[in-house]
Amino acid sequence: MDSIGSKTSVNFIQEIIDNDKKANKYNGRVHLRFPPEPNGYLHIGHAKSICLNFGLAAKNGGLCNLRFDDTNPSKEDMEYIDSIINDVRWLGFNWGDRLFYASDYFEKMYEYAISLIKLGKAYVCDLSPEEIKEYRGSFKEPGKESPYRNRSVEENLDLFRRMQNGEFPDGSRVLRAKIDMSSPNLNMRDPVLYRILRATHPRTGDKWCIYPMYDYAHPLEDYFEGITHSICTLEFEDHRPLYEWVLNTLNLPDPPQQIEFARLNLTNTVMSKRKLRKLVEEGYVSGWDDPRLPTISGLRRRGYTPEAIRNFCDRIGVSKSNSVVDIRFLEHCIREDLNLRAPRVMGVLHPLKLVIVNYPEDIVEEMESENNPEDSAAGTRKIPFSRILYIEQDDFCESPPKKYFRLAPGNEVRLKNAYIIKCEGFIKDEKTGEIKEVHCTYDPESKSGKPGAKRKVKGTLHWVSAAHALEAEVRLYDYLLLDQNEVAEEQGEGKDFINQLNPNSLEVLTNCLVEPSLAGAAPGSRYQFMRKGYFCVDPDSTSDKLIFNRIVSLRDTWDKIRKANKNQKF
């Protein structure tokens, strides 16, 4: 019932919106915004927020703006602006002509700051950063009032203008709100509103040398854009009184309301900008779009679809409790999506030569194969079959364990869309134990589609024809981080997430063989390699050298049985 696109239960934010609409608050308008700071790449945690904001707007006949919160030029960059725009669009959202920047409002914000000064609600403070910290007090002790707190309006006006004029060095003065130095909420102890900062802004260049702080800028940005519900994450809960203070003190009508929800955490990966940056900058991964990262660009390169990501975000729910979503749920979402639409192909990751000894040497048959059993409209294709094939090394076992349905001496197995074969022998390198090739006979009556194919055989294998297969590189990805318990076992609890990194998060296979229909497969196209998983053609792929990224493996019950058996020994 609750599959793709079906209803999810109403979350607490929707409830607030429902009540506001009922009460005709904001004249029934619903206007949201996604307000990233352009200081990093978007990740799936942002996707949760994007889906929430744009989704809520759509559901309620409202609008959602894209707005860059670019109030700190020392950390922000045009590169990030471009990537964020690209990612939000790729996820499938549309902000119409409502692309905004906090920096668009610097002039207005400055004017409102002057109003605050005139109201006696803001003052220029000459304390150093260290002194301000000292004066702020602590959790148990109230703060002390700044000696500059009671300057006259005229003096404040004059000093603030001169701050803006560039007459003072960076860090020498700030504009502060005059609220309450003994508030139990530290955010209300005369917070800084403006700081002097000489840094070239990505959009306004060197026009300004003072920049508003988030707590002052954000409520105003929301107000300027007619935002009704300003959704942010839990850590801003303590800032809400300040958000409201700015709007109320300035006496702005229909003030937006801030609502907080829990950010997304995922198992087996990292989500903080700091950690992602460390991985990228210190070369633990290949870049922001490394397919192992939970960045939008990484997921895109890995082969995740926007639909799967959106579906995931819609299904994890929205609440206020700190939670960690199992990454396997994300994997479920991409499997569910790709199962329905990824064409099936055959690709052998670890090739093992298989000779059909009773099959003519000079014949090539074209085997008819369904492109997608979940979608008959996907049609069929022909796959060449011949005497010499390659199968998966795993699919042959000299002395098979219990419940092994694959090829073993004397065993019969079906080759997908071809014939039933029987293992008659194999060649083994006695020194290394390596199986060099497997010899089989085929049953000519068992060709797929023919009555003789109806026989029951336990296993079905995928294969490629040696003479026709294409060489390919396949990149197998695994979780970026080990499970918490594995880490404890293997290296004794490290505090640094670096020693939690999975050493096997990337395995590159260079000798894979895929069916010839894959020639010229376009970067970004996705396939199911039957019995193996879903794969996506990497942008590095060329017509000479195919490169596939494994998006996610198929569910593998044999693998589970195998592991269970292994663990049983003890």
Add this chain to the structure above:
RNA sequence: UGGGGCGUAGCCAAGCGGUAAGGCACGGGAAUUUGGAUCCCGCAUUCGAAGGUUCGAAUCCUUCCGCCCCAGCCA
């Protein structure tokens, strides 16, 4: 330590005084030319704990316990 939040299954999460939805994971089975997909079945006598109110409490009250966030001129 003062303030702000949050505790429902291994993980998310509904529930809003009338007797614990759903999904993931997990276990079992059916069917199967992907050990995939699909389909069945199972999976909280109990909601952080203890008291109280009530005919009736995950929902209301009290106390306690645990976890997260806050002392940037970051957002």
